[in-house]
Amino acid sequence: MITEKNFSKDWIFNICNLLRKGKNKADPELTEKVIIALFLLESIKNTGLKFIFKGGTALLLLLNKIHRFSIDIDILVERDINNSLLIKMFRDLVNGSNIFYEFEELDRISTKIIKKTHFKFYYKSILDGRNKYILLDIVFDANPFIELIEKEISCDLLDIDGEIIKVSVPSIEGILADKLTAFAPNTTGIPYGVNKELEIIKQLFDISILFNDVKNLNVVSETFKNVAIQELGYR
Known part of the structure; x- marks a missing residue:
């Protein structure tokens, strides 16, 4: 599991130093957002929702080296998943979280052709105390991927303790x-x-x-x- 240590200034600045390229350190705000995005991914997995994690942020789990930061979470769920069930799951997620304090749904699209929605999960930055958010993009459709694998939510950005949660990724x-x-x-x-x-x-x-x-x-x-x-x- 992702530990509390990840949400401290010391940890974030230490990671920024470790990811230094020449004289340039990693950006602390982006580093914090990526860590919290991965924490959101772990939290969604712990709700019991079945999904496929895809998109740019999934590369943090798939590749052995961090090449760029991505701060959105993109998931694919079955088309018959009820949106009201998602909202209940996410409300329980926020109520039980010490990182996220609110969420909201944006721009839901539901037609015979495409069904997708977006959620913002809000948190207070440990760096500057400002209210910020992680964007969750959800597409409701069948799985088009030939190969799926189980990957641990673990990378060089994270301090992990105990059970490591796995997610399904292409x-x-x-x-x-x-x-x-x-x-x-x-x-x-x-x-x-x-x-x-x-x-x-x-x-x-x-x-x-x-x-x-x-x-x-x-x-x-x-x-x-x-x-x-x-x-x-x-x-």
Whole structure:
């Protein structure tokens, strides 16, 4: 489990020093947000909700080295999961947490084509006392990934004690396939000219890192087809 030690200034600044590149230390605010995002992931897992953890933050668990910080939690759940059940789970999560004090739902979309929602989980920063949040993105749909693996919620950012919680994540090949679909602006991907250039750059950076660890391009190919079909269905 993620310990209380992670939520102290000493721990955060120590991690910033450990992740130093040349004269540049890691940003303390981003470091805190990543730690709290992973704590949110662990807390959601402890609610009993079944989900697949994907997206950029999942790379912190999949790869042996931290290449960039990602501060959102992206999960995939079955389409028949009831939204009111999620809200009850999250209310219980917040009521039992010493980190999160509130949550709210944003921009719920529910049609025959796509069902997704977003939640903000609020916390008070140990660094400056300001109220901040972690964004949770949820898509309700079938699993398109050929390979899923169980990964421990553990990385160089975290102090862990006792049982290490595991979550279901796509393999490196699966995450790569998912990210490759971003590069088709008129179909499955991120459109050009809508102020999402930074998102495109992040996807490209992640792809460059993931390719170094890919073992099976057939899995990439088959997963890409599945994800592309799913993404086309949302358009």
